[in-house]
Amino acid sequence: MNDPEFAVVEFVLTANVYSEDKTLEPDDLPPSYRAAFYSDGRIERPLTPTLETATDATGVENPWNVVSGLMFTDKDDFDGSLTFTDRGMAEEWFRDRADADRVQENPVLTKYFEGEIEEASYETARQQNRPSRADRAVIDDLLAEYFDEDEEGEMLDLVDVRAPSEIEMTLDDIVLTGDQENEILKIVKAIKHREYLASIGLREIGKLLFVGPPGTGKTTVARALARKLDLPFVEVKLSMITSQYLGETAKNVEKTFEVAKRLSPCILFIDEFDFVAKTRSSDEHAAIKRAVNTLLKSIDEVSLVQDEVLLIGATNHPDQLDAAAWRRFDEIVNFPKPDRNMRSDILEIVTREMDILDFDPAALAEITEGLTGSDLRLVLREAVLDALTEERTTLTQQDLLDAVEDFEERDTLKNMDMIEGDHDALVAGGDLGGGSDGHDHDH
Ligand SMILES: Nc1ncnc2c1ncn2[C@@H]1O[C@H](COP(=O)(O)OP(=O)(O)O)[C@@H](O)[C@H]1O
Ligand SMILES: [Mg+2]
Incomplete structure (x- = not known):
């Protein structure tokens, strides 16, 4: 009503x-x-x-x-x-x-x-x-208690705290693999029954690592999970741990975990987790190493069952993780590039609110091998913007086919840029070859 x-x-x-x-x-x-x-x-x-x-x-x-x-x-x-x-x-x-x-x-x-x-x-x-501890006003008050104004600059770079009401995407907006669905269900159940888990001595639970190429939905799923469970979402960006704020960083990492515990139950999301391994192997500044060691120690000390903090790490580069990083997570969730069926489903979801004549997502899925969910979103956005240049708000299947072709061309350009000695191809008039074999899109 x-x-x-x-x-x-x-x-x-x-x-x-x-x-x-x-x-x-x-x-x-x-x-x-x-x-x-x-x-x-x-x-x-x-x-x-x-x-x-x-x-x-x-x-x-x-x-x-x-x-x-x-x-x-x-x-x-x-x-x-x-x-x-x-x-x-x-x-x-x-x-x-x-x-x-x-x-x-x-x-x-x-x-x-x-x-x-x-x-x-x-x-x-x-x-x-929805409980009040997930309200923006309560979160802000808590943050103000922990970080005074001088520190705010670094903190804003390092952590971002969202109330569940501020998260736009839901799990329904994301196409998941069966495996991903299972993992999510498991964790939802573990959170619900955490007292039981504690009572039978299962404390080492509730640390997930999302692994997969960029644009496969890792961040979106973590956020959508917070929204589904009505939990505050605390996001840490590790690449922001730089020598820029020497000395303060380790302290701020510690504070971030304290904040997460105070906000609990909550989700603590640590993006770019491969950063950890990188700093351990290279000769980084001592302050950075100290911050990373603090981070690892804090991860060991935080627990879903005891502190009601669900930890989710994410990485685009699993190959760069060392054993020390792997063993800190009890579940690994794979985020592969979407297969044909998933691409078709993603296209359906992304176009839900659009008018498209002769829309055939299966045909588009057929020619978008290798594209991620994020790529498909970009393709759609280009098609919409192109149509707008002709004052059209109704798209056609052909618009989408053209947008896929443009995307592949741009992608080819991007990759060439990285291949040494291939600069000739970038000269005006050179054949970019995107259209001819638009099928195989292997990087
Ligand atoms: N499986 C998917 N289903 C629907 N949308 C997706 C999917 N994978 C990626 N996207 C979309 O692509 C964009 C980027 O995803 P993101 O979560 O930032 O990827 P990642 O964190 O893995 O780099 C988001 O808008 C997201 O909705
Ligand atoms: Mg991400």
């Missing part, structure tokens, strides 16, 4: 009930309500519903306009607060219109009306409601 009048009444009623019942916690408030009431990452009683907070929480632009016609509402012109002149009447009005599905999204009112609105259960509502 998307009824603004109902939404505003629900909001005012929720604020009143929450202010009275001290056993209710922020986790009982719907996330959008919390967002409206946060101050320094905290929610203080009483909650005063105002025109402004009502708009923030419900998205209704003119809250007073939509409820001013009701007999039981009032507004204070001085502070903009919204009140009920007759609470009993307001509750009756609400109960008459409320359906279980809708109320279930609001644990505060589900508790208040339990038994009065059919099939609404407080316990279920609480379970379904």
Whole structure:
């Protein structure tokens, strides 16, 4: 239901009930309500519903306009607060219109009306409601506690923390191999049953390594998993460990793990994991080595079962990992380049919202051997932009075929650039050869 009048009444009623019942916690408030009431990452009683907070929480632009016609509402012109002149009447009005599905999204009112609105259960509502520790405001408050302003620059380079609500892609947007699906299911179950795992002594669980070429969905899957599980997503970029901030880096790596533990349960994603092996074998600056050693030690000390931190590492270069790096992960998840069927499925998903005449994803999959999910996205983007130059928003299969050909040409160019002595081919008028054998695309 998307009824603004109902939404505003629900909001005012929720604020009143929450202010009275001290056993209710922020986790009982719907996330959008919390967002409206946060101050320094905290929610203080009483909650005063105002025109402004009502708009923030419900998205209704003119809250007073939509409820001013009701007999039981009032507004204070001085502070903009919204009140009920007759609470009993307001509750009756609400109960008459409320359906279980809708109320279930609001644990505060589900508790208040339990038994009065059919099939609404407080316990279920609480379970379904996104917990407050995954809210942006709470995350920001915690980060501010750990890192003062001077350090912010380096921290922003090194870690990126996202609230699950800030993650756009879902697992449904990604085409997975059967193996990947199994691994994801396993980890979802392990998180759910972590107490059981601890009780039987299985503590060494919950460290995954995603391995595969660039553009095969490693980062996207890790993020989508955080969204699915409603967990904050803490991303560490190892290549940002440079001598630029000598001395501070090891400390910041340590802090990152502390933050992850405080944010837990959460996902800690360490991209470019091959960086670890590289620094150990080369004669890097001592400060960098120290940071990497701190990282390895921190990885050993963090645990899904004890700290509720799920660690996911990712690498494009598994060949560069040494034994010390491998043994720190208990599951390896392979991200291969997509096969023909997967390419077809990816094309279907990527084009879901597009108009395409004679669309034949299987035929496109046939001629895109060697392309990753990320490549296919680029191909589609080019086709869309090309069509726009002709003022078209409806594409044709031919547009997509042309875009694949262009992509292969560009790809050939890119590769030639790296092959010594092949520069002749880059001279204008030279044959780029992309179109003739567009089939085999082996790097
Ligand atoms: N299997 C896939 N299904 C759908 N989209 C994919 C797939 N693999 C990659 N992509 C898309 O390609 C882009 C880059 O993927 P990303 O997760 O950054 O790859 P990686 O981290 O492995 O380099 C993302 O927009 C992602 O959605
Ligand atoms: Mg990535």
